[in-house]
Amino acid sequence: MLEDVVIAGIGQIQVGEHWETSLRSHAARAILAARSEVPSLQPDMLVIGNMLGSTISHQANLGALVADWANLSGVDAPTVEASGASGGAALRLGVMAVSSRQADVVVVLGVEKITDSVQTGQDRALTQMMDTDYEAMPGLTPSGQAGLVMNRYMAQYQVPAGAFAGFAVNAHANGAHNPNAMFRKPITRQRYDEAEVVAPPVNQMDVAPAADGAAAVILTRREWLPADYAMPVVRVAASNLVTDSLALHDRSDPMLFQAARLSSERAFRQAGISPAEVDLFELDDAYSIYAALQLEAAGFAAAGQGWLLAQDGSIIPRGRVPICTLGGSKARGNPIGAVGVYQAVEAVLQLRGKAGGSQVPEARVAMLQNWGGPASTVATHILMRE
Amino acid sequence: MEVPRYWRNRNQRYALVGEVCPHCEVKIFPPRDVCPACGQDAKTKFSFSGRGEVYSYTTISDAPAGYEENAPYTVALVKLEEGPVVTAQLTDLGQEPVSIGMPVEMVTRRIRQDGGKEGILVYGYKFRPVMAVAR
Numbered sequence: 001m002l003e004d005v006v007i008a009g010i011g012q013i014q015v016g017e018h019w020e021t022s023l024r025s026h027a028a029r030a031i032l033a034a035r036s037e038v039p040s041l042q043p044d045m046l047v048i049g050n051m052l053g054s055t056i057s058h059q060a061n062l063g064a065l066v067a068d069w070a071n072l073s074g075v076d077a078p079t080v081e082a083s084g085a086s087g088g089a090a091l092r093l094g095v096m097a098v099s100s101r102q103a104d105v106v107v108v109l110g111v112e113k114i115t116d117s118v119q120t121g122q123d124r125a126l127t128q129m130m131d132t133d134y135e136a137m138p139g140l141t142p143s144g145q146a147g148l149v150m151n152r153y154m155a156q157y158q159v160p161a162g163a164f165a166g167f168a169v170n171a172h173a174n175g176a177h178n179p180n181a182m183f184r185k186p187i188t189r190q191r192y193d194e195a196e197v198v199a200p201p202v203n204q205m206d207v208a209p210a211a212d213g214a215a216a217v218i219l220t221r222r223e224w225l226p227a228d229y230a231m232p233v234v235r236v237a238a239s240n241l242v243t244d245s246l247a248l249h250d251r252s253d254p255m256l257f258q259a260a261r262l263s264s265e266r267a268f269r270q271a272g273i274s275p276a277e278v279d280l281f282e283l284d285d286a287y288s289i290y291a292a293l294q295l296e297a298a299g300f301a302a303a304g305q306g307w308l309l310a311q312d313g314s315i316i317p318r319g320r321v322p323i324c325t326l327g328g329s330k331a332r333g334n335p336i337g338a339v340g341v342y343q344a345v346e347a348v349l350q351l352r353g354k355a356g357g358s359q360v361p362e363a364r365v366a367m368l369q370n371w372g373g374p375a376s377t378v379a380t381h382i383l384m385r386e
Numbered sequence: 387m388e389v390p391r392y393w394r395n396r397n398q399r400y401a402l403v404g405e406v407c408p409h410c411e412v413k414i415f416p417p418r419d420v421c422p423a424c425g426q427d428a429k430t431k432f433s434f435s436g437r438g439e440v441y442s443y444t445t446i447s448d449a450p451a452g453y454e455e456n457a458p459y460t461v462a463l464v465k466l467e468e469g470p471v472v473t474a475q476l477t478d479l480g481q482e483p484v485s486i487g488m489p490v491e492m493v494t495r496r497i498r499q500d501g502g503k504e505g506i507l508v509y510g511y512k513f514r515p516v517m518a519v520a521r
């Protein structure tokens with residue numbers, strides 16, 4: 001049972017291109033910020049979500065490094081890699097550790113330091129999230145993969161050009177209210193329409209820009225919360241991770257995104273709620289097409305109709321199913337293996353009523369979904385305010 | 387990328403050699419020695435016809451290192467007539483616009499070049515439109 005796992009503290013650094021600072025300092029700052037919310041809790045475990053430390057920073061063994069730099073030397077400290085879903089997978093492992101009583105106070109850190117390399121090195125490293133022998137070898141890229149999905153989707157469901165603009169417009173409108181976002185200005189529909197094509201039909205405004213970031217949450221069981229804990233208690237009501245074939249072409253139906261469906265269904269069952277009870281959905285908008293697909297997989301729209309929710313106001317903070325409420329990866333920035341932990345931090349801000357200008361009114365239930373590739377790995381969590 | 391890796395996958399890459407499951411007849415590409423349909427051993431070699439149709443496609447302009455000489459190039463998911471789908475570049479497109487459902491056939495072409503003029507050349511499968519006469 002997960003019923004007594006709570007998120008007691010949160011911390012984050014602003015997402016962006018931080019050429020002047022290092023992975024270890026970003027990680028330590030996020031952890032210290034989270035710990036400062038509950039200074040009396042002494043962590044006995046650190047779980048790190050990260051994809052690119054070994055390739056871009058040439059740094060493995062992050063557990064020992066980060067634990068030392070965050071003054072946590074001695075703690076249990078594994079690193080979890082699941083490409084873009086590394087953060088969600090780390091959160092999942094942290095929840096397992098606390099709920100199984102293998103640990104009492106766990107720091108879950110998502111960290112990505114992409115600017116230890118220049119653009120070509122970043123692109124090459126990110127290509128590893130696909131099947132190296134059979135997708136990268138013929139020259140496919142992650143953006144190309146999204147292009148293949150979006151092209152087929154638009155043909156199959158007769159979706160008009162420009163249908164996905166609402167995802168970028170909503171993300172940037174919300175990011176304008178987030179002091180930790182990389183981009184803090186709204187964009188117009190015209191900006192979307194004029195964006196450079198990346199991998200048709202995907203354009204630059206369909207792509208969340210890769211960036212540096214570090215975010216942390218403190219997990220514990222309710223009994224460990226200090227007596228004077230003054231913030232609303234946020235409980236982890238569901239936690240799971242589902243995998244699919246790594247390569248799109250290895251799936252019996254490449255447009256099914258079965259892992260996203262199974263992970264969403266399991267999360268609703270674990271939490272004992274229906275999609276209608278979700279107040280906000282922090283989905284993974286690495287590409288706008290993936291946002292539409294997650295709305296469908298979670299049951300907020302029928303197959304082929306997720307894009308319609310970006311046209312009728314459903315996804316804005318006061319809409320039926322608010323998404324990317326603090327900018328999502330499009331405007332907050334996409335710190336690859338840290339995204340899942342940023343989602344948790346942002347959802348907790350919403351549930352505490354501290355999300356500022358993009359606050360979802362009376363938010364009580366938040367769903368988080370984190371994708372590695374085109375739903376090759378999917379981690380879903382549901383958080384509830386008591 | 388590394389030489390052993392190129393060498394290990396050469397048969398698949400040059401000739402679309404996969405497997406057929408002796409238990410349920412499912413055709414498998416790339417070869418994985420275990421049938422994804424029935425879960426039993428499947429090590430019987432099978433040469434695919436190389437014919438199929440475009441399931442989806444896109445264009446890569448910002449090519450990864452080693453792929454620049456062909457950029458921009460079209461990458462497609464090709465559904466082979468025997469069932470499996472493969473990711474591959476399209477080539478010899480001429481003036482014909484690519485479309486979903488377009489019939490294509492396999493050819494062997496240079497895929498990438500590593501490390502400049504002296505580097506490794508990698509050849510492998512690409513697909514081209516089926517000529518009207520050949521249909």
Ligand SMILES: [Zn+2]
Pocket residue numbers: 407408409410411412421422423424425426428
């Ligand atoms: Zn079989």
